[in-house]
Amino acid sequence: MSCDFSNLRLDFPVLDQHVGGHPLVYLDNAATTHKPRAVIDAIARFYERDNSNVHRGLHALSMRATDGYEAARERTAKFINASESAEVVFTSGTTASVNLVAQGWARDNLQPGDVVVCTEMEHHSNMVPWQIVCQQTGATLRYIPVLGENAEGGLDLAAFDELLKEKVKLVAFTHISNTLGTINPAAEICAKAKAAGALTLVDGAQSAGHENVDVQAMDCDFYVFSGHKMAAPTGIGVLYGRKALLDAMSPWQGGGGMISTVAYEGSQWKPSPERFEAGTPNVADAIGLHAAMDYLDSVGRPAIGRHESELAALAYDALSDLPGIRILGPGEGQPRAGLVSFAFEGVHAHDVVTFADQDGVALRGGHHCNQPLMRKLGLPSTTRASFYLYNTPADVDALVASMRRILKFFGVE
Amino acid sequence: MSDLTDLYQAVILDHNKRPRNRGRVPQATRVASGDNPTCGDNCTVYLQMDGDRIGKIGFDGSGCAISQASASLMTTQLAGKTLAEAEGQFAEFRDIVTTGKEPEEFSEVAAFAGVHAFPARIKCATLSWHAAIDALKKPDSPVEE
Numbered sequence: 001m002s003c004d005f006s007n008l009r010l011d012f013p014v015l016d017q018h019v020g021g022h023p024l025v026y027l028d029n030a031a032t033t034h035k036p037r038a039v040i041d042a043i044a045r046f047y048e049r050d051n052s053n054v055h056r057g058l059h060a061l062s063m064r065a066t067d068g069y070e071a072a073r074e075r076t077a078k079f080i081n082a083s084e085s086a087e088v089v090f091t092s093g094t095t096a097s098v099n100l101v102a103q104g105w106a107r108d109n110l111q112p113g114d115v116v117v118c119t120e121m122e123h124h125s126n127m128v129p130w131q132i133v134c135q136q137t138g139a140t141l142r143y144i145p146v147l148g149e150n151a152e153g154g155l156d157l158a159a160f161d162e163l164l165k166e167k168v169k170l171v172a173f174t175h176i177s178n179t180l181g182t183i184n185p186a187a188e189i190c191a192k193a194k195a196a197g198a199l200t201l202v203d204g205a206q207s208a209g210h211e212n213v214d215v216q217a218m219d220c221d222f223y224v225f226s227g228h229k230m231a232a233p234t235g236i237g238v239l240y241g242r243k244a245l246l247d248a249m250s251p252w253q254g255g256g257g258m259i260s261t262v263a264y265e266g267s268q269w270k271p272s273p274e275r276f277e278a279g280t281p282n283v284a285d286a287i288g289l290h291a292a293m294d295y296l297d298s299v300g301r302p303a304i305g306r307h308e309s310e311l312a313a314l315a316y317d318a319l320s321d322l323p324g325i326r327i328l329g330p331g332e333g334q335p336r337a338g339l340v341s342f343a344f345e346g347v348h349a350h351d352v353v354t355f356a357d358q359d360g361v362a363l364r365g366g367h368h369c370n371q372p373l374m375r376k377l378g379l380p381s382t383t384r385a386s387f388y389l390y391n392t393p394a395d396v397d398a399l400v401a402s403m404r405r406i407l408k409f410f411g412v413e
Numbered sequence: 414m415s416d417l418t419d420l421y422q423a424v425i426l427d428h429n430k431r432p433r434n435r436g437r438v439p440q441a442t443r444v445a446s447g448d449n450p451t452c453g454d455n456c457t458v459y460l461q462m463d464g465d466r467i468g469k470i471g472f473d474g475s476g477c478a479i480s481q482a483s484a485s486l487m488t489t490q491l492a493g494k495t496l497a498e499a500e501g502q503f504a505e506f507r508d509i510v511t512t513g514k515e516p517e518e519f520s521e522v523a524a525f526a527g528v529h530a531f532p533a534r535i536k537c538a539t540l541s542w543h544a545a546i547d548a549l550k551k552p553d554s555p556v557e558e
Contacts, residue, residue: 350452350477351421354531367453380453380475409421410478411430 005307008299009390011036022360025398030178030206030339030386031364032228035292039231042291046284054283055257055274069283072290073273079293080204080223081214082240089246089273090286093237094205095125097224098172100239100276101201102129104249106170112138115168117198119144119155119184120376121177124369126203130172142166144173151180151377152331160189164196171198176206176337179368179384180329181312183207183337190220199245205229206337208238209296211305215240227285231388232292236285239276246272253278296389304389308338311387311396315340318400324412328382339386341368347410349381355409356383359402421478424524428482433489438471441556445547446474447540454480454537458488458544462553465495470545477537479528484541486521496549503542510538 009015012034017024026034046068052061054069070085077085091097106116116130120143134141144160147153155173171193175186190200201222207213208223209230215223222245227236241249251258251269255278260268269275296304313336319325320332324345330336343349349365356363364384367374374381385399441459448455454476461469470492472484490506491499506522508514513529516522528538 348475348477348481350454350534350537351479354534366451371453374453410426 005389006392009392011038011295012390013037013040015390019360019362020358022398025359025361025391025395027385027387027391027395027399028362028364029388029391030229030368030384032234033209033231033388034390035231035233035288036295038295039233039288039291043233043284043288046287051284053280065283068287068290069281072286075290075293076238079213079297080208080238080240081216083216084243086271086273087240087243087246089239089241089276090281091224091237091239091276092235092282093226093228094203094224095129095226095237097222097237097239098126098201098203099129100252101222101224101241102133104252104276105199105245106130106133106139107136108250110134110137110139110169113167114139115163115166116141117144117160117163117168117171117173117193118142119173120146120373121151121155121180121182121370122172122174123178123203123205124371125205126172126174126201127372130170139169146180146373146376149377150326150328150331151182151373152329152334154182154330155184155189157185157188157192160192164192164198168193168196168198170201172201172203174203174206176210177329178206178339178386179341179370179373179382181337181339181341182329183335186220187218190218194219206339209292209304210301210308210338212301221245227289227292230292231295232289233285236282236289238289241272243272246276249275251275251278255279257281299389305338307389308387308391309336311391311393312336312338312340314393314396315385315387315399318396319403322400322403322407324407326379328377338388339384341382341384343379343382344407344412346412347406349383351410352383352403352406355406356399356402359398359405361398361402363399422524422527424486424521425478425482428485429478432472432481432485434471434485434492435473436471437473437556438469440469441471442553443548443551444556445544445551447544447547449476449480449536449540452476452537454540456480456484456541456544458484458541458548459556460545460548467492467494467499467549472541472544474541476540477534479525479534480537480540483525483538486525487541487545490520490522491545496546499546499549503539503546506542507539510535 050064052065054066145156199221204225208225223240228234258278353365438459443460446457456474510528
């Protein structure tokens with residue numbers, strides 16, 4: 001199966017513009033991706049024809065809105081191969097999904113002496129919620145180390161084996177690092193955790209929408225992701241959880257839609273997923289998410305992943321030739337997701353990003369929500385170029401040309 | 414479009430490459446730090462007072478060219494100044510970086526006028542100045558190594 005990626009840019013209206021007098025080269029996809037016309041149209045269509053509140057409604061529009069919302073749930077279950085749609089909870093995004101598990105599951109199930117394991121390459125959103133719940137419960141948070149002076153060695157799985165000898169209740173880790181481009185062996189980590197009696201939460205913010213995800217094959221307990229990093233709108237995200245686990249969890253927020261009966265003395269909760277969706281849900285963006293999943297699968301996720309990795313490899317090769325560059329994450333020829341993070345000796349990432357912006361090249365500079373890892377690597381910040389399906393080899397050329405111009409300006413080259 | 418050469422004038426590039434007064438002042442009696450959590454920039458300013466005037470001044474930290482050059486230039490501007498004089502200079506500097514207005518008298522700080530066209534970078538330029546004013550407002554006390 002092959003797809004012509006050179007024309008996909010035309011499906012994304014926002015890409016049709018100039019920045020700084022140059023055609024926009026958008027390489028900040030790990031932060032957020034753009035939305036194809038099909039997604040924008042699906043959201044507009046909902047507001048133009050079907051807008052209504054979901055559930056409990058007995059009129060035509062409410063029934064259409066409910067059908068659309070629940071169809072999005074079905075589609076999501078299929079997208080990640082959940083065994084049933086009730087395992088899909090809609091949230092506002094990855095961060096909310098992690099916090100839901102931290103407060104809905106971990107807070108009730110952790111006690112002093114228990115250990116939560118995450119990794120040194122976690123995004124703050126899969127680190128801080130565990131710090132908070134460990135503070136609340138007296139449990140301890142431990143980290144799987146990252147190997148190599150440029151983090152090229154990935155996770156230290158031997159150290160992980162050692163950590164698992166403690167009373168580990170949960171292992172929460174990122175599938176693909178937003179800072180390094182490292183692809184972690186999710187199934188292997190889940191299997192080790194399971195053998196040690198721990199639950200697993202996989203942060204799929206950078207993997208959903210970039211490759212086929214099968215939560216049953218991965219054998220994880222929770223898988224979380226955001227719509228906006230995979231061509232869907234902001235404000236919609238997913239918590240996948242095993243049904244039995246979700247049904248045993250406490251609600252995170254109380255309100256309408258999540259209760260079976262309410263009395264002045266107390267209330268009883270609905271089962272998942274409604275238990276975790278108090279208040280009016282984000283119906284329009286769930287429908288947008290549905291359209292994004294259809295769009296991505298029409299292109300083919302394995303092909304998208306290959307395309308991004310090819311661009312990242314091209315960028316890695318070309319950037320490697322630049323003087324004073326330090327590239328983080330997997331080394332040459334090693335598997336790498338569709339992003340490259342790098343730092344120049346003598347030119348700060350924020351200067352790089354400001355400069356590149358003048359060439360129409362949108363990058364991200366900073367700590368990428370991973371301050372502890374930056375500290376460990378001895379870097380204040382890095383510049384990151386991250387690719388998606390609409391990027392092309394010409395975008396890599398524009399990136400490298402811009403970097404050469406910057407180095408010349410700062411007198412490095 | 415604002416030209417980058419306006420932003421990164423020769424003065425800024427020079428101070429970034431050859432920072433003046435970089436490093437801690439051995440006999441410092443006042444110290445203050447500041448950081449921009451969103452970009453990870455940080456700056457520490459060391460002062461050795463001579464009466465109510467700055468005797469020696471130094472800075473440490475890491476950040477972009479604008480923050481580093483601004484810190485370097487700040488030390489050359491504030492050496493020998495009292496708190497009131499330093500606050501006056503900071504007000505003028507802040508005016509330059511937020512409005513792009515050039516100073517009445519020729520000064521190297523004019524190089525920072527280009528920053529105003531890049532609002533996200535204004536805090537880079539003012540970081541070290543804030544730290545210096547904070548340090549000036551503190552009482553004298555031995556600064557620990």
